Amino acid sequence: MTSSTSLSYEVYSHTITLMDNLKRQCTCSKCNGKFVNIKTFRAHSKKIHNTHAEISDTHREQPEIVRESKELLKKTLILNQSLHEGTNRTVKDAIAEHLFIFSSNNGMSKTALSQYLYHEKCVLPQPNNLPSTYCEAVTIIQPYLMPIEKFKCCTNDCKIFPISSTILACPDCNESLVFSNNRNKKTFQYMPIVPRIVRWYGTRNLAKILYANKLNTTGRLSSYTDGNIFRQQMTDGVFKDQQQQNCVPLALFADGVNPNKNQTVQKSIWPLIITWITLPQEMRYILGPMMLAGIVPGYGRKEPKSLDPYINVLVDELLSNIECNLYDAYTDAPVNVKIALLQYLCDIPAFSKLLHCSGQAAIRACFFCKDTGVHSSSVNKVLHISNREFLPTDSPFRKDKTLFAKKTEEVAPKPQAYSREEEMEIRKEYDKKKNNNQKCKLQKETGFKGIHPLHRLPYFDRVHQMQPDGMHTLADVISNILDLITGKSDGPKVRQCEKDYNRFKETWPKRPSLSTTECERPSKQAKKSSVDTAVPEPTPKAPPLPAAPWLLTKQDVKLADNRAKSVKYPKGFDYTPADHFTRAWTLRTMHGKQQFVTKNIAAWCIRGLLAKPQEETLFNLFEVIKRLTQPSYTTEQLQGLIEDTSTAVVLLERDFPLTLQNITTHLLHHIPEGYEDYGPLYDRWLYPLERANSWVTRQILQHGHEESTVMQTYRIYDWSSHNILSGEIINYSRQTSLCRLAEKVNSIHHQDISTASTKRFILQSEDLSILKDNYNNIYDQNYELFDIDPVVTYLKFSQRQDAELKRQIFFSTTEHQTTASRSHDYCVSVSHRTNRRFGTISKIFKHNHLDKATMWVKLEMFPIPEQSGLFLVTDDRKIDTHIFSFDKISNPVVFASEDNKIWFLNV
Incomplete structure (x- = not known):
């Protein structure tokens, strides 16, 4: 042992000895806390105080904080021990690493951890201080755990x-x-x-x-x-x-x-x-x-x-x-x-349970305004068809009397929220009702159920402390739309609802016509002879639904699936290419659904497959969702975003079935209204x-x-x-x-493997010439080729911090990406001369010039793209190469290939 280790061991041994001596003593409260040996305590009590006190009672009179301090000192000395002779690693380092793996792993059992600890204890140099079981490790750190x-x-x-x-x-x-x-x-x-x-x-x-x-x-x-x-x-x-x-x-x-x-x-x-x-x-x-x-x-x-x-x-x-x-x-x-x-x-369900509000299927389901829904018996759900009330009073959509559910001009003002005083009166009245029927009636009228515990907080204000849940709202809206256009949620009930409101007459379901043979009654003799041999006749199939402008045909769905499979996406995506329109569950997460829409993937997949008004309305809604999920806004942008969101929902009511007009669609009106008060949705994404x-x-x-x-x-x-x-x-x-x-x-600088060097190369003459021109522009000098060091360090991949998204963005070369990952982090855009160009990253390298290291990328460039609707498209071929500063290229873009064309989606 080293001298320092011996010293710590001596201190530890002496402390343990003191602890053991204290265990054999207890305090006498009548002697001002004097410690008396347990063996002679009864004799002491009888001789000095003429009592027969129990040891256990007096032992508990020892202050709790004293016992806890002694226990903490003992455990601290154990944790600060070296794991074994000749190492700087302490027992605490080992226990912390093992317990972090145990607690952050997916359901790792205590038995598995015990077996791993025992195995490592046997492998480490002997003797060592590593605990051999889970229970031993937890017992050592017990004083440091938060109370429960x-x-x-x-x-x-x-x-x-x-x-x-x-x-x-x-x-x-x-x-x-x-x-x-x-x-x-x-x-x-x-x-x-x-x-x-x-x-x-x-x-x-x-x-x-x-x-x-x-x-x-x-x-x-x-x-x-x-x-x-x-x-x-x-x-x-x-x-x-x-x-x-x-x-x-x-x-x-x-x-x-x-x-x-x-x-x-x-x-x-x-x-x-x-x-x-x-x-x-x-x-x-x-x-x-x-x-x-x-x-x-x-x-x-x-x-x-x-x-x-x-x-x-x-x-x-x-x-x-x-x-x-x-x-x-x-x-x-x-x-x-x-x-x-x-x-x-x-x-919504959690708000209902936590804050005593009505559920999402209620007539008064909105927590943020006094909007009242309408129950439709055809689809057996509550419809929220007051969308035009959120538009400016001079909007032309308010005057339409034919295309909306309400066949009248909309003159009602925007619905307002209950004030804090009004809500408290309703809740108190609810608690005073004598029976459940009266309470249920009041709840249906107002949407509130009674006083809840959070009202005890003196600063509680529901209206100013709760906001619409944007993540679930947008995910549900996206799912409902995809289910409708692929026919999963379309059916006779949906068409009957449109018939009830006298909309989309060409899509109404047709009644099956009965043939003459089906109308004839069988004779009594035929009935008797068929009693024993009767086979139930299959129920006649309902006639197919008429075509609808919002519905994709089977061939359209197959084409949309093929397009979805061809999409190439960078790291950081929960979206994975699959046949999303046939198998909706392949969009596994709500975050993935949002990316599917906001990165223009959904719009690219269904382009040209819907009727023109429905496609324009849907693309407009997708664009609004994209704007709603931006990381930041200026105050001047908010008013336009609020109006555009309400307009997008109004157009959705006009051009699509009313079954989409549920509470989640209604909440789209309220999401941007809270940005000035609560910050953007990006900051409270769930x-x-x-x-x-x-x-x-x-x-x-x-x-x-x-x-x-x-x-x-x-x-x-x-x-x-x-x-x-x-x-x-x-x-x-x-x-x-x-x-x-x-x-x-903690400002710990480990070697970043993402920018670890791979090899050193000499630049080719044409690349060296481009680099020389770049340095001439940067430093406003006239460098010659011999002034530029031709030796560079090539990297496989690198990262860059995005200030707006507040996360690291990953970049990779095509050579590394094709063998290392299924994500595609090599396609970027850059401003080149007067055009916006796209290319794939061929090389990432560091170059030293004037004692300053600069990151550069070499791009293999596609032809100049052309605008096609929301997207940029070009031929799937490379025409030249160019070198750009690493800071000048965009984040990796989502792209797709179809018919020898490259489509750039999230530009």
């Missing part, structure tokens, strides 16, 4: 009680809380939010992030902190007179998920996820900074009937910590911090939160009490992710998004 509060719950979700409570039955419904063996029927584990906020402020590398300027001064809306709501909270709201770095605005996400891989076994659990709004966008939506507060359990095959008891736990914590004093490691001083829940990120829900379902190994096992795994993940982000653990082998973020936070 446990509750037992009524199976009807009436109330919840602390796990130590002696209550055995729910006082509201008299349902037993325990089984016959006294095991709790339903439990809820809650991990408090405030201790994690305290830990964040107490970690210097993380606390410094809070001091970054969060208010955008460029005049563009790119985040929630740029919107009017956050600014109002800072100037005259809950954060009034508070420095920005000492404000903790939070957002709540709740959604039901099925924990079972077998979809036929229905059950719903509800993770409650908290995001810290003022953290950088790239950090806010990664699990770790994104905090799991608890998982509301279902019971059997049922989902929770109410979220109120579980939300009450969160509200209680927020109310008791609206203001709290914390230690700020960045300033090395105590600070007063304000914590507030200011945003709710949910889909896809990362859905991925966190996916992590929850993948960690379930024990069915029955799924939520309890996941919360224990999450405690470990929370500790592991904190170690990585804080920089305490830097020797991690996995390159996850969390690890890459930690490198940026």
Whole structure:
């Protein structure tokens, strides 16, 4: 052993000896906390105090904080030990890496981790201090894990009680809380939010992030902190007179998920996820900074009937910590911090359950205005056909009396939302109703159900703290349209609905005409003879539906599928080429559906296949969806976007069946209206939160009490992710998004394999000449060929940070891409002379000139493209090569090939 190792071992041994001695002693409260040996304690009590006190009672009088401090010291010494002789790697490094792999992997079992630890312990030099099982590793880090509060719950979700409570039955419904063996029927584990906020402020590398300027001064809306709501909270709201770095605005996400891989076994659990709004966008939506507060359990095959008891736990914590004093490691001083829940990120069913509103099938389903739907008996759904009310009063569409569902001129003003006072009166009135029939009637009229726990927050304001869920809304609109045009959701009921509203007469279903033979009655003798041998006649098929201008034929669908399969896309896409029009499930994610439309892929696939008015209307809607999902906006752009969105929905009502006019289509009117207040949709896209829900379902190994096992795994993940982000653990082998973020936070510069050099080459004379001309333009000099170093370093691929998208963009050469990946990151555009040209990346290289390294790309150029509708198209051949600065080329483009032509889609 080295001297330092021996010293730490001696300190550790001495500490353990003291611990063991303390275990053999207990305190006597009557002697001012004097420690007395356990063996002589009874004699001491009888001799000094003339009592017969029990050892266990006096032993518990030892202060809890003293025992915890001793335990923490013991575990700290163990964690700081060297893993084995001759290494700088500590026990903490090894445990943290193993537990991070365990908690971030997809359902890795504890047994598997134990076997891996035991195997590594045997392989490492002996002796070593690596724990050999999962239980040993978790026991060592136990003092560092965040606390968890446990509750037992009524199976009807009436109330919840602390796990130590002696209550055995729910006082509201008299349902037993325990089984016959006294095991709790339903439990809820809650991990408090405030201790994690305290830990964040107490970690210097993380606390410094809070001091970054969060208010955008460029005049563009790119985040929630740029919107009017956050600014109002800072100037005259809950954060009034508070420095920005000492404000903790939070957002709540709740959604039901099925924990079972077998979809036929229905059950719903509800993770409650908290995001810290003022953290950088790239950090806010990664699990770790994104905090799991608890998982509301279902019971059997049922989902929770109410979220109120579980939300009450969160509200209680927020109310008791609206203001709290914390230690700020960045300033090395105590600070007063304000914590507030200011945003709710949910889909329509979750909003209904969380905020006591009507569901999406209700007449009053909109949470953002007083719009009233109309029930259609033909399609058995509520239609929202008041789209023209959102248009300006001088719009010509308001005067149309023939093409819209309402065959009258539209003069009604735009629907307004309930005020806060009006809503509170309705909710109070609902709670005062004597029976369920009266409550149900009021709910149908107003859309509200009653008071919910979040009203206890003094700053709660539903109208200004909830926004339409753009991700699910746009995904549902896209799915509904694709299902309609391919005929999946088209049918007699849809056509009958159009007949009810006297629209699209040529598409109405025709009644089958009965032939004379079908009308003749069989004789009695024929009936008797056929009793035993009768074979049920097949039901006559309904006549085929007439052709419709919104419907693709079978040949059209096949052509659209072939086009979808030919699309080439770069990295970062959830979209994968497949026959999307025949198999809708191939667009697996909601993010993929959005990319399918916003990158002009859907428009390219169905171009020329629909009737002209329907195609123009659909392409116009796709363009609006593309604009709705932009990363940032100026204030001047918003009014035009709001009007264009409402116009696109109005045209959809005019040119397509009314079955599309459901609540999700209606919500398109409200999405851009909130950008000035809440920031763009790009900043509150729910896809990362859905991925966190996916992590929850993948960690379930024990069915029955799924939520309890996941919360224990999450405690470990929370500790592991904190170690990585804080920089305490830097020797991690996995390159996850969390690890890459930690490198940026802690300014760790590892070798970037994406720009690792491959070989050194000498430029050809024509390339050297182009490079010379480029340097002449850059430096305004007249260089000669001999002034330019011909030796360059070629790269296989590289990355570039996109400031607007806030992520790394990947580029690759065609040579590497054809063998390494199915994505295509080599086709880019560039401004060349007076034209916009496209080309594929032949070479990426670094060149040194005047002691400065510059990145260049060599492109094999396509012919100059021509405009064809929304797209640019050119011949599928290369005509020349050229060298451009790496900063001048665009991000990789989506392209497709058809009939020896190259189509560039997302230009």
